Amino acid sequence: MSTAHSTTADSAIDTSHDHEAEECPHFGQATGGKIAMWMFIAQDGMSFGGLLLAYGILRITSADWPIPAEILGIHLTAIATFLLICSSLSMVMAVDGAKQQNKAKTVRWLLVTILGGFSFLGIQAYEYTHLVGEGITFTTSTWKGQPINNLFGSTFYAVTGFHGLHVTAGVIYLLCIFKGAMAGKYTQGGISYSHVELVGLFWHFVDLVWILVFTLIYLL
Amino acid sequence: MTDSHEDKHGNDVGTYVTVFLVLAFLTVIELYVPDVYSGPERQHPKMLLLVFLAVAKALIVAYFFMHLKWEKKWLKWIAIMPVYMGLFAILLMLESLYR
Numbered sequence: 422m423s424t425a426h427s428t429t430a431d432s433a434i435d436t437s438h439d440h441e442a443e444e445c446p447h448f449g450q451a452t453g454g455k456i457a458m459w460m461f462i463a464q465d466g467m468s469f470g471g472l473l474l475a476y477g478i479l480r481i482t483s484a485d486w487p488i489p490a491e492i493l494g495i496h497l498t499a500i501a502t503f504l505l506i507c508s509s510l511s512m513v514m515a516v517d518g519a520k521q522q523n524k525a526k527t528v529r530w531l532l533v534t535i536l537g538g539f540s541f542l543g544i545q546a547y548e549y550t551h552l553v554g555e556g557i558t559f560t561t562s563t564w565k566g567q568p569i570n571n572l573f574g575s576t577f578y579a580v581t582g583f584h585g586l587h588v589t590a591g592v593i594y595l596l597c598i599f600k601g602a603m604a605g606k607y608t609q610g611g612i613s614y615s616h617v618e619l620v621g622l623f624w625h626f627v628d629l630v631w632i633l634v635f636t637l638i639y640l641l
Numbered sequence: 642m643t644d645s646h647e648d649k650h651g652n653d654v655g656t657y658v659t660v661f662l663v664l665a666f667l668t669v670i671e672l673y674v675p676d677v678y679s680g681p682e683r684q685h686p687k688m689l690l691l692v693f694l695a696v697a698k699a700l701i702v703a704y705f706f707m708h709l710k711w712e713k714k715w716l717k718w719i720a721i722m723p724v725y726m727g728l729f730a731i732l733l734m735l736e737s738l739y740r
Contacts, residue, residue, distance in 0.1 A: 449713040459719045466723030474730055490675060499672055503665065510661040513706050517654065622707055629702045636695035640675055641688055 458619050462626045465587075469630050472583060473637055476576045487569050492557065493577075493639050494548060501544040502635050508537025509628045516621045519607045519614035527608060527617060531599045534624065538592040545585050549578075577638060584634055587627045594620050660705045667698050 511533035518526030556563035562574035598620045607613050678687035704710045
């Protein structure tokens with residue numbers, strides 16, 4: 422390649438950097454962070470898949486599995502489910518705010534999302550306390566004084582606990598992003614808003630998994 | 642700064658609120674399904690309907706809230722990876738049912 426050609430190519434690259442990142446034919450404008458987050462989500466999804474599959478096998482092969490709706494508080498959990506869906510809406514609004522470089526909108530909706538996460542965790546803590554008091558623990562399960570299949574409690578806490586840890590991690594992640602958003606880090610142009618988008622992806626994934634957990638553990 | 646990517650998205654507040662309302666509506670339906678299909682002979686339709694509703698809701702979240710609708714094919718392939726696991730489970734169940 423001649424020097425003249427190199428110079429032309431370099432200036433072309435510089436110009437494209439000034440405006441927008443060059444579009445990748447395979448991933449479009451997705452940043453490395455976004456691709457990495459999706460790969461993490463796919464792997465994490467398989468972890469949940471393994472747990473839910475194990476739950477399904479244990480339940481189908483047990484003749485004395487109790488009816489979940491008779492033990493678990495469906496209505497309270499439905500409220501928790503609704504709260505997570507609401508927090509998904511607020512999360513997407515926060516990402517929208519960051520894209521628009523609107524600091525106030527980003528901060529406001531991130532705060533709503535964090536409150537939604539804390540509310541969900543509060544309901545889960547209340548539910549766990551109540552169930553342990555009734556005799557449903559990780560290793561032994563009794564209901565109204567009668568022993569029931571111990572695997573009911575084990576699988577319930579394993580699946581919902583693993584999800585609860587994800588919500589906790591999500592809230593901590595959101596708090597870190599919230600701190601940055603307050604300082605205006607993500608609303609200064611460029612692709613810095615994508616940090617809000619990444620936490621959004623994780624948070625929506627947590628919501629998506631709960632939608633499946635709610636049906637498989639509580640409703641079926 | 643013009644964001645052509647955002648223009649392609651068309652991801653306005655209206656879309657998000659509509660998606661939220663659809664999710665909330667499907668959740669309300671889910672809560673009524675166990676009451677409507679309560680008898681032991683109606684367990685299979687109940688199970689199928691509830692799983693269908695849950696998968697539909699999960700796909701809506703991934704497609705709209707997680708912006709998969711506007712992503713390129715390769716990112717969609719990464720996202721769909723855990724679904725293979727579900728397909729494998731269905732295959733195993735069919736094998737045991739028709740053995």
